[in-house]
Amino acid sequence: MDLTTYSGLRAAIADYLGRSDLENQIPAFISLAEARLNRELRIRAMEKVSNAVTSAGEGTVAKPSDFLEARTLVLETSPQRVLELRTPQQLEESRAASPGGGVPAYYAIIGDQIHLAPIPQAVTGLKLTYYGRLTPLSDNGATNEILPNNPDVYLYGALVEAEPYLMNDERLPMWGSMFDRAVQAIKGADDREAWNAGQLSTKVDIRVA
Structure with missing residues (x-):
């Protein structure tokens, strides 16, 4: 069988x-x-990579539909920057500290969105490595x-x-x-x-x- x-x-x-x-x-x-x-x-066979692009003045990007957990989120600048995870409250505090936006350094996952701080003011690539559903x-x-x-x-x-x-x-x-x-x-x-x-x-x- x-x-x-x-x-x-x-x-x-x-x-x-x-x-x-x-x-x-x-x-x-x-x-x-x-x-x-x-x-x-949570094993390597479940790891996936998703690419997205930030929009100037827009602080969120959508999660992949099969998202379970994040491994890393990388801002594809030169050199690349690995963003740090924050709680939603910490992220809002980071945004408040940079009201004019800037280059993202932090992220939080809220619902179906990935929220960035500071809010990006340029179009930049993002690379998310994550665990996806089977x-x-x-x-x-x-x-x-x-x-x-x-x-x-x-x-x-x-x-x-x-x-x-x-x-x-x-x-x-x-x-x-x-x-x-x-x-x-x-x-x-x-x-x-x-x-x-x-x-x-x-x-x-x-x-x-």
């Missing part, structure tokens, strides 16, 4: 559940497991960033999400434990790969609720 594709994953979940009446619910189990992975995983699995999207190498985390995650239908199934604690172990194993492998690749500095992740 091929667990590295959406159809194979669905077949495996149905086989594990042993319930012919849940075929229509299995896509929802997978989607719920995916939502949980988006909350719990590409959703579906009939039209057979695989994504992590399924081929980590099918177990999807399998056990979906089985756990079947709990409302399975009620007191004695297998649920085991599946939950296997899911947690798979998540930790993925994080551990990602950390080891990052270390071996020479990434010695501490990662600073910025979570947005």
Whole structure:
């Protein structure tokens, strides 16, 4: 059984559940497991880069639609400037200190916007490195960033999400434990790969609720 594709994953979940009446619910189990992975995983396979351009006198740019957390925001001046994260209150204080605007040095993430301070007075490129949501699995999207190498985390995650239908199934604690172990194993492998690749500095992740 091929667990590295959406159809194979669905077949495996149905086989594990042993319930012919849940075929229509299995896509929802997978989607719920995916939502949980988006909350719990922050690995390099989820890193993306998005480019934007500031507008003179405009202090915001839109976040990418799949944004989860920021890694770095770089102002593409010469030399480049790495912007520092601020709370919304701190950002407003920075703007108040430079009422005429200037070259951005700070940013805050508010809703669907990235707010800059000082407010830029020139058109300048921005490069955002961030964690993005996993590409959703579906009939039209057979695989994504992590399924081929980590099918177990999807399998056990979906089985756990079947709990409302399975009620007191004695297998649920085991599946939950296997899911947690798979998540930790993925994080551990990602950390080891990052270390071996020479990434010695501490990662600073910025979570947005």
